[in-house]
Amino acid sequence: MNVEEMIAPHLRDMQPYTPIVPFDVLTKRLGVTRAQIVKLDANENPYGPSPRALQALAGADVLHIYPDPDQTTLREAISGFIGVPIEHILCGAGVDEVIDLIGRAFIQPGDAVIDLPPTFGMYKFEADIVNATYVTVPRRADFSVDVEAIKQVVAHQPSGSRPKLLFVANPNNPDGCMLADRDLDELLDLPLVVVLDEAYIDFSAYPSRAGWVRERGNLIVLRTFSKLAGLAGVRVGYGVFPQNVIQHLWKIKQPYTPNVAGSIAAIAALSDPEYLQEVVRRIVSERERMGELLSELGWLHVYPSQANFLLCRVRDRDARQLKLGLEQHGILVRYFDRDGLRDCIRISVGRPEETDRLLATLRELEPVKE
Ligand SMILES: *Cc1c(COP(=O)(O)O)cnc(C)c1O
Numbered sequence: 009m010n011v012e013e014m015i016a017p018h019l020r021d022m023q024p025y026t027p028i029v030p031f032d033v034l035t036k037r038l039g040v041t042r043a044q045i046v047k048l049d050a051n052e053n054p055y056g057p058s059p060r061a062l063q064a065l066a067g068a069d070v071l072h073i074y075p076d077p078d079q080t081t082l083r084e085a086i087s088g089f090i091g092v093p094i095e096h097i098l099c100g101a102g103v104d105e106v107i108d109l110i111g112r113a114f115i116q117p118g119d120a121v122i123d124l125p126p127t128f129g130m131y132k133f134e135a136d137i138v139n140a141t142y143v144t145v146p147r148r149a150d151f152s153v154d155v156e157a158i159k160q161v162v163a164h165q166p167s168g169s170r171p172k173l174l175f176v177a178n179p180n181n182p183d184g185c186m187l188a189d190r191d192l193d194e195l196l197d198l199p200l201v202v203v204l205d206e207a208y209i210d211f212s213a214y215p216s217r218a219g220w221v222r223e224r225g226n227l228i229v230l231r232t233f234s235k236l237a238g239l240a241g242v243r244v245g246y247g248v249f250p251q252n253v254i255q256h257l258w259k260i261k262q263p264y265t266p267n268v269a270g271s272i273a274a275i276a277a278l279s280d281p282e283y284l285q286e287v288v289r290r291i292v293s294e295r296e297r298m299g300e301l302l303s304e305l306g307w308l309h310v311y312p313s314q315a316n317f318l319l320c321r322v323r324d325r326d327a328r329q330l331k332l333g334l335e336q337h338g339i340l341v342r343y344f345d346r347d348g349l350r351d352c353i354r355i356s357v358g359r360p361e362e363t364d365r366l367l368a369t370l371r372e373l374e375p376v377k378e
Pocket residue numbers: 051101102103104105128177180181205207231232233234240243244245
């Protein structure tokens with residue numbers, strides 16, 4: 009008997025998700041200390057959480073008790089922050105868990121997930137896990153969403169394959185562009201559930217559309233503490249759902265996520281809006297400064313971004329080699345071995361001194377002119 013053959017066939021053949029390389033593995037590989045590494049590869053918040061979150065964690069006296077499965081205190085804090093009633097909010101161990109709940113709640117064999125690559129890899133990963141038919145509508149060259157092409161796909165899917173979920177990252181990862189409200193409106197008119205992933209919305213000049221779930225019955229909005237609040241390591245994210253949908257997600261959700269530590273940190277982070285504002289201000293201003301400096305090099309095309317990262321198309325040289333060259337200097341950026349992105353690198357916005365080190369190294373790595 010070969011037990012491996014008993015693994016569900018769609019999972020046996022599935023490609024694993026490529027996560028980032030952990031710190032300790034990298035420091036060992038490069039022979040450097042943590043402090044010597046400039047980590048600009050995962051869009052983490054370089055300033056970390058509010059001191060209030062750290063204090064709250066240090067003083068936590070309930071770590072031996074299971075978390076509240078209703079997440080009441082956390083959801084109340086989020087409700088106050090986003091201005092949407094608590095009944096619409098469900099939290100998970102990161103937005104990643106909420107994406108998984110959405111996939112499991114909606115998809116049955118034959119259902120299709122529409123994805124708009126290049127974008128966040130988790131949507132395809134989830135489609136693979138739940139054995140959805142995976143349909144792509146590539147973004148245009150400027151990464152904008154091709155609404156007409158989505159309409160065509162919805163109108164012409166073969167019978168037996170029903171498009172149900174459409175994932176839109178807004179701002180999009182890896183480039184940082186926004187979906188226009190007019191386009192969102194058109195997407196919401198389609199017979200689909202539109203999952204609007206606002207992981208980076210706080211860094212943009214545009215408002216969140218979380219409030220729209222109250223009027224639009226087919227909209228789900230995702231938000232996270234990972235990027236805005238500097239809490240990627242404790243895993244707290246949430247979805248804002250139409251009320252008749254959210255009850256079904258509660259039924260299938262594991263009861264004890266986010267964990268107590270994550271919940272305490274997230275609540276404390278929201279109690280310090282001045283800190284959040286100040287961190288956003290610094291990151292946005294550094295994004296603009298870094299964009300100008302990178303453009304001035306003359307061999308990087310920097311895409312406009314409303315998020316905490318910049319996508320750069322690399323001219324006259326190999327993007328993967330550039331990523332590896334930076335890594336040798338302890339500077340980590342993201343390279344994607346994916347169609348449409350093989351000549352690109354994505355650089356998260358760090359502290360000003362990290363930008364300066366990045367730029368100095370890029371100048372050092374400049375090709376010798378003949
Ligand atoms: C980072 C990221 C997330 C992940 O959020 P978590 O809450 O850390 O799971 C979700 N969506 C996008 C587009 C991201 O880039």
